[in-house]
Amino acid sequence: MNDAYARLKDRFARIATIGECSAMLGWDASAMMPPGGGAARGEQLAVLAGVSHAMLVAPEVAEDLSAAAAEGPWDEANLALMRRAHRRATAMSADLVEAMERANSACEKVWREARPQSNFAAVRPWLEDVVRLQREMASALASATGLSPYDALMDAYQPGIAAADVEPVFAAYESFLKEALPRAEAIQAARPAPLQPQGPFPTEVQRALGRRLSERAGLDYEHARLDESAHPFCGGTPTDVRLTTRYTPDAFGQALLGILHETGHALYERGLPAPYARQPVGEAAGMAAHESQSLIIEMQAARSDAFLTWLGPELHAAFGGDAAAYSGANLGRLWRRVERGFIRTEADEITYPAHVILRFRLERALIAGDLSVADLPGAWAEGLHALLGITPPDDRRGCLQDIHWYDGNFGYFPSYTLGAMAAAQLMQAARAALPGMDGALGQGDFTPLLGWLRTSVHGKGSLLGFQDLMTAATGRPLDPSDFMDHLRARYLS
């Protein structure tokens, strides 16, 4: 390790530490902050983003990057990721970075009021500001990276994956959906309707159970918290992960499965390679990789027949009532129900990708300048109808439902479906490698699966790109066929 590389490691550690501060303040803004703190919080995040950006684009970084030499795969990958981060950061002025932070914070704040009122007009000028700055950023990044503007945005979330990679996968899925969705609906309609467990389901009981389930999945609360927020997420840092969920006393599925979903994210952060903490190579391998980890826990493991059979009696012991409603088979019918709906976060596994495909197309058009913010509600309604044959009755259940765009995240959405596909592929590989895995899940035991994920995914950090990570773990780059096979097995047989 030469001096230039040592200096870079120190600098990137400091930049990552500032990122940790922002992550904590972001969690606080969603889970704790009183409404009156919003304006100051926006400034705080903007200043931290500016400081971090300045540290990344300082003249001595370019000099050190020229002179740096690293040995061995981890440090070589780390240096390459430093170069990538520097290239992206120098493409943007400090003014643009801070302006975006401010615009995003301001828009998100207005959106929080506008969404429940279904008032797109109220947030539209703020979103126009966000889109304008995103387009400016995309264009600056495109010049610096040689990517198209939208690909340059996508690359921030899942490095190395471009729209051209996603399009054929999404086209294939759209064809699959046209045939599979009516068939799944018909099969479901021919079966008895699931029994509805009878509430109330006290929040305190849900919270304690959610915590216990996440502990069974492998989460250690010496390094974690579980709280509530309107839009559940996993934030914080690798040694202090912050999960949130949402409780309603008349149902428990959303909160508990939501906790398991966020637990999947949290386990990834907790399992990142500690010797490379705060270095680019020690970070998660992108958002599609991250989503694969939440979905392998929530969708692949927790909704499996084996796990539901174990979970049922646990739920029954916690909530009481009719035991038949808590049989594994009934929970499967409840939690694997296919339904064409308006809300992405409530969608089943089959229709979920349709929501993502819609957003992918719309955000691409917004960034390209082919769609104006004013036309977004109409384009949303048309697009959803084309994909699922339904039209949202209002914008609350349409283009106002997700925080992403209002918080300045364009290019993120494809990661959800790439992650779902990766989760199916990784689960298939884990099952092949671990003959006892499903048996363990049937005992409520995630240990074999988690061990395999620790070795095959979490502990790798960003050593490999997404496709190389998939190849190392499963023998192939991302291939949607495992996901379709999974859906066929679960919904069409």
Added chain:
Amino acid sequence: MNDAYARLKDRFARIATIGECSAMLGWDASAMMPPGGGAARGEQLAVLAGVSHAMLVAPEVAEDLSAAAAEGPWDEANLALMRRAHRRATAMSADLVEAMERANSACEKVWREARPQSNFAAVRPWLEDVVRLQREMASALASATGLSPYDALMDAYQPGIAAADVEPVFAAYESFLKEALPRAEAIQAARPAPLQPQGPFPTEVQRALGRRLSERAGLDYEHARLDESAHPFCGGTPTDVRLTTRYTPDAFGQALLGILHETGHALYERGLPAPYARQPVGEAAGMAAHESQSLIIEMQAARSDAFLTWLGPELHAAFGGDAAAYSGANLGRLWRRVERGFIRTEADEITYPAHVILRFRLERALIAGDLSVADLPGAWAEGLHALLGITPPDDRRGCLQDIHWYDGNFGYFPSYTLGAMAAAQLMQAARAALPGMDGALGQGDFTPLLGWLRTSVHGKGSLLGFQDLMTAATGRPLDPSDFMDHLRARYLS
């Protein structure tokens, strides 16, 4: 306003914004963070302190300070405070600043374990590290400011107040105490013992009541939160204040009066002059001024006969039981009870200054090098015995009880007693200016008092030094005689 001053205002606003981030992360560490997050949090605060320090000592600041010109009392005071901050910051190297942050975080963490175990030996090496760095800082600040090393530390908490100002005040109080304490005890012994309200006092009821009382005192929860921590405090920022308290189900006084105490701090922050937000002149006028605001609410207003007469029925309605235990007179006997005890935060108004005088002497000796950390437990026991005639049975109730030193705050303690004295003096002035003030408190109405404090103290920010602030508000600089008069009236008549 010339360009240089405009640039300085912008820079100081950014520095203050980074301070807000640190304040929020500090609150989180005490009120929310899981234990495993401690090490990373220490790094986060250290990096922010380093960034902030670097922004303050950058070469262009010295240039701008030479060239800056400001007009009008507020901007003139602001520029003078900028020069003061720069002088203090340039006295310290970035390495020292970060080393202190790390040592303080590490020591505080060990102290959190050592205190309940009464294990001074466990934390001693960490405290030695903290003291060593504090002495290094004190010496560097002394060279830059012309103050003595200990005065240079005090000056960070209450600018313009030195040990030489405190010594005669404390000596006068020690004389007063020698005579007043036995008399107060004799008077108390001759009265009937207070009735003890019978619990349990559910935490939920205490929390709701505490919140309602702080609202009556003028706090707006659009800009505030109330949580729990082992060591109650008021943190956060002027638009997002974070209060904490501690609940025990077998008593309610500590939690409720603690909330009112922190509310006093919070109201000060909320009332600072918004046009100078994030500027030095827009900050509170030091820690003695701050403590005067918590104590004017907790000790002067909330423990007054007038307010207790209103509060009694409110408490009885919340907790039930024997109404006689909630009469104003009985609450007065309960909450104005004089008792020689070991714990500063549980001390009554008469003995509290003795705890402060002890710490003032010990920390001065530690900084001067006249006392070693190893000898601290013994010196503590001796010193407490000389002041109050009692000896702590263990270090948990001795030198381990307060967080301050273990978190690197030396020179802070005198502010508590200066604040108590200032509170009495301000209350006397408010009473003279507002003939209806006590009548309003008797209706649970803080509005007149708060209005006077907003104008006379909060809204002044740091426009005036502490003594000038007292003179403007009361006609005199700090004068302990109002405090002694208050104690005579409350305890000796």
